Amino acid sequence: MKKSRIIMLLGALLPLMLFLFPLWNITLEAPQYPTPLGMDIYINDFADANPHDIKNINLMNHYVGMKYIPDAIPEFKIFPIGIILTTLIGLFVAWKGNYKWFLYWFIMMVLVSTAGLIDFYLWEHDYGHNLDPRAIMKFTNEDGTPMGFQPPLFGTKDILNFRAHSYPQLGAYCLGLGIVLGLVAFFVGRKENRFQA
Amino acid sequence: MKKIAYLAMSILGVAAIMSSCQPKSKTTSGALTSNAAERVYVNPGEHDEFYAFISGGFSGQLSVYGLPSGRLFKVIPVFSQDAEKAWGYNEETKPMLNTSHGFVPWDDSHHPDISQTNGELDGRYVFINGNNTPRIAKIDLSVFETTEIIEIPNSAGNHSSSFVTENTEYVVAGTRFSVPVPQRDMPINEYKGNFKGALSFISVNPEDGGMDIKFQLLMPGFDYDLSHPGRGASHGWFFFTTYNTEEASTLMEVNASQNDKDFIAAVNWKKIEEYVNNGGGTKMPANYAHNVYDEETHTATSTMKKEVLVVDPTEVPGAVFFLPTPKSPHGCDVDPTGEYIVGNGKLSADLTVHSFTKMLAAIEGEKFDGDAYGIPILKFEDVLAGTVKSGGLGPLHTEFDGNGNAYTTFFISSEVVKWNVGTWEVIDRQPCYYSVGHLMIPGGNSRKPFGKYVVAMNKITKDRYLPTGPEVTQSAQLYDISGEKMELLLDFPTVGEPHYAAGIAADIVKERSKKIYELSKNKHEYATTSDADVRVERNGKEVHVYMSMIRSHFNPDNIEGIKVGDKVYFHVTNLEQDYDVPHGVSMIGANTSELLIMPGQTETFVWEPKQVGVWPFYCTDFCSALHQEMQGYVRVSPADSNIDLKWSLGE
Incomplete structure (x- = not known):
């Protein structure tokens, strides 16, 4: 079997690791939390980093009028289907072995992942800004607009007494590596094609 | 992180070597060493090396301290109502203080002891006795709460308690005051020959720690003062000091101090256990409370038990012997090897140390010096291992450091004396402020003591702290015993009047401490x-x-x-x-x-x-x-x- 097809096969399979490992993690640090509060975001679940963390994040956030983190969101159904579909397509492409299709799969994956990130950002924005008007504590920015509490999409940010960290986790790295492998497969495949020609 | 810790440890190690190489020019004539503050100071946010569970005496509770800092973390309510924690006030815990005398809101808590496995502290439970209305309590160290209290029938002044055997097979409770068994209306002056002293062996379920009185040994009507388990070679035996072998019932300070020697009772509990397991003993009507707090229902239940198994020691030949011991011995302490049994003759200057090996030989040779109520008395000379000529007065309690040394408190001469186990020579002595009762080395009642500190618990405080009117706090004192000489590091006030304490390396306990109830x-x-x-x-x-x-x-x-x-x-x-x-x-x-x-x-x-x-x-x-x-x-x-x-x- 050609090297490019093996790389493509690997690339197609790697995103399946999302079913085992978290995609993203949000961690909240504060002086009175010597063990920080944390939430692991899986492709189909929000999970406590330590027992009861999400309940305790909700309890903190209700003071500023943020909604509770839901038990389930529609994405938990859509994302797994998306990953399974793109994996199947990837496997098919690897089987066919046409290197040009490797590129198309790569482009598709970049688009799908970007859509996922945009969706995540929109949810975060809503979560951080769509506040209960009867919130116990209301804060405003210097320009007088209501203060939002959106955690960063990527990186670290101070939100009131908390320092929020938001970073991709092993599942996301596997997805990213899989996508990159699609592109690598394309270049390797093109080289193989030229060599044959 | 680990690498940093190793690095720090190795640097500290080098520092320790360097400091130990420095010439020791300092004299420690009972005065405070100059760097004492550093040695007891625990940085903010850091943890102490040891837990100390210090009995509350007449407060009825058990307090939890850190060592070496002497910081108080918690007062665990045990036998007394505690409005702060609703103990004995809320509906859930009221049954914990139920007894055959009804609701008793107070007791006098005396001798905490930590559960053991293979003779070493396992940090699962602390047991402590209520002295006044005889009870044994169990504190679960996953929650630091009292989860079980069992009343002891046929007992009074539950003082030679609550010490555990090597694998926590039993927690043992001996009566200090002998009483009519069963209780009945009779003239007090007919005490002699009629009153009995019950030694209770309470089994501890290895799975859930549940307590149950397996049997009571009905001994002659002496006062059973303190006790300790055999360990190692002497595992299977239990030793109890006695006084008032005169069997007096009035003006005890004089009448119970007439015999030159009282006894240490050596009880082969394995033999009696076997006897009981084969149907021995008599079931006797009784009435005592067994109170259990359930962690999942968050509720206590009190059950009245109506029967107890009693054993007449004369019916189990070879199970109980008396070792003559001078001067109304108080503490009864067994060294980490299990070979030496120390009788702290509280009215004398000397300590009597018996040898377990010699005791077995004397029993084997049937070299008896008569008997007391059918229980053979061994000859003093046959069982004596040695005498510590202390130069102090009024020895009460002895603990061991695991390095071949023993430490004994002297109430009257107000000091702790360090001596060698084997040569019986005094190595060092340091004053206590004032009139020390018990002392505690973490793990000191086990095969493996953590011989770094000794805590002396003093009965009299007077001018040691800022005055607070006629009633002043009790005082504990921490000594470093890692060197040849003991060094006084710290005074700290205690809750109530501590009688004994139990200490343990914090690492054994702290990881198991729960954060919440699910x-x-x-x-x-x-x-x-x-x-x-x-x-x-x-x-x-x-x-x-x-x-x-x-x-x-x-x-x-x-x-x-x-x-x-x-x-x-x-x-x-x-x-x-x-x-x-x-x-x-x-x-x-x-x-x-x-x-x-x-x-x-x-x-x-x-x-x-x-x-x-x-x-x-x-x-x-x-x-x-x-x-x-x-x-x-x-x-x-x-x-x-x-x-x-x-x-x-x-x-």
Whole structure:
């Protein structure tokens, strides 16, 4: 079997690791939390980093009028289907072995992942800004607009007494590596094609 | 992280070597060493190396300290009501203080001992005895709460207690005062020959720690003062000091001090256990309380037991012997190897040390010096290993450091004396301020002591701290015993009057300490584990409020339809699942204490409103930024009104 097809096969399979490992993690640090509060975001679940963390994040956030983190969101159904579909397509492409299709799969994956990130950002924005008007504590920015509490999409940010960290986790790295492998497969495949020609 | 720790350790190691190479020019003539402060100082946010569980004496409780800092962490309520924690006040824990004499809200807690496996501390439980109304309590160190109390029948002044055997097979409770068994109406001056001293062996279930009196040994009517288990070679034996072998019943200070020698009773409990397992002993009618707190129902139950198995020692040949020991011995201590049994003759200057090997040989050779009530008395010279000529006066208690040294307190000469186990030579002595009773080395009653510190618990304090009127605190003193000479490092005040303490390396205990109670495991009969379960129910004049609490509100917080003359039960569940977020609750005019409810726990208090009006209740533990808003109202209407029960939150 050609090297490019093996790389493509690997690339197609790697995103399946999302079913085992978290995609993203949000961690909240504060002086009175010597063990920080944390939430692991899986492709189909929000999970406590330590027992009861999400309940305790909700309890903190209700003071500023943020909604509770839901038990389930529609994405938990859509994302797994998306990953399974793109994996199947990837496997098919690897089987066919046409290197040009490797590129198309790569482009598709970049688009799908970007859509996922945009969706995540929109949810975060809503979560951080769509506040209960009867919130116990209301804060405003210097320009007088209501203060939002959106955690960063990527990186670290101070939100009131908390320092929020938001970073991709092993599942996301596997997805990213899989996508990159699609592109690598394309270049390797093109080289193989030229060599044959 | 680990690498950094190793690096730090190796640097510290080098520092230790360097410092130990420095010439020791300092003299320590009982004075404080200059760097004592550094050696007891624990940096903010860091943890002590040892837990010390120090008995509360007449406070009835058990306090938890850190060593070497001497910082107090918690006072665990055991035998006495504690309004701070609602112990003995809330409906859940009232049964814990039930006895055959009814509800007893106080006791005199004496000798804590930590559970052992293979002769080493395992840090699962602490046992402690109630001296006055004889009881043994068990504190579960996963929650640092008292979870079981068993009353001891046929016993009085439960003093030679509560020491555990090498694998916590038994926790042992011996009576200090002999009494008629069974209790009956008889002249006091007919004590001699008629009173009995019960030594109780309470089995401890290896799985759940459940206690049950396996048998009681009915001994002659002496006073059984203290006891310790055999270990290693002497595992299977238990040793009890006695005084008042004169069997006096009045002016004891004189009449019980006439015999030159009293006894240490050596009890082969394995032999008696075998006898009992083969159907030996007599079942005798009794009446004693067995109180168990269940961690999942968060509720205690009290069961009256009606029978106890008693054993006559003369019916088990070879099971019990008396070792003559001078001068009304108090402490009875066994060294880490199990070979030496120390009798601390409290009216003398010397310590008597018996040899277990010699004792066995004397028993084998049947070299008896008569008997007492059918129990063979061994010859003093045959069992004596040595005498410590201390130069002090009034030895009470001895502990061991695991390096071949023993440390004995001397009440009258007010000092701790260090001596060598084997040569019996005195190595060092340091004064105590003042009149030391017990002392404790962490693990000192085990095969493996942590021989770094000794804590002396003094009976008299006088001028050691700022005065607080006629009543002043009791005082403990911490000595470093890692060197040849003991060095006094620290004084710290204690709660009540400590009689003995038990210490353990913190690492063995702290990882097992729970942070919360799981709400999902709450099986309390009146738990309210979700807002959907919140309700108020009336049953005649009894009203049950199923209430929840979470930052920062009660649900419900408005209740109407309560009437004067009702008996209102507030069953309050803390829905929090975060570490260190307890909530409290109290109602104006309630004739009881507050509740202090840990996350996931349910507790109940009773309120009997006597006046019409609208009465507030509130959270008593500063729980959150909105703690001051955590409050509610109950409307109380006249007894004959017909206002329906109504409850709400946020309407």
